[in-house]
Amino acid sequence: MGVATTRTLERVAAAMGALQGAPIVFEPADDVPMGGVLAALPALLAFGLLGRSRDHFTMPEGFYPMETVFLLLAFLALGRVGSLEAVR
Numbered sequence: 001m002g003v004a005t006t007r008t009l010e011r012v013a014a015a016m017g018a019l020q021g022a023p024i025v026f027e028p029a030d031d032v033p034m035g036g037v038l039a040a041l042p043a044l045l046a047f048g049l050l051g052r053s054r055d056h057f058t059m060p061e062g063f064y065p066m067e068t069v070f071l072l073l074a075f076l077a078l079g080r081v082g083s084l085e086a087v088r
Helices: 008-015 035-046 066-078
Strands: none
Touching: 035 066
16 A cells, blocks of 8 residues: 555455445535635536436445545646646
8 A cells, every 4th residue: 555545444444345435524624725716616506417327327335435535626727737747
């Protein structure tokens, strides 16, 4: 696992197939670069970003549930991040 990896028990359980997706945990922070895109979360949910995602898409079970991946992609688009590699 990486140096900054947290929640190691949940990650190991996901790797062994014993976890269907870890719950999303928000932690306090002093500063979040481009954190203003988080204000769009209620609008994204109201427009149905996650409403029928499981009806149309499938993904193997693991640490990140499919809803988390959709939220990440939406936030990347709102933040005008050029590629997935920039998330690192």
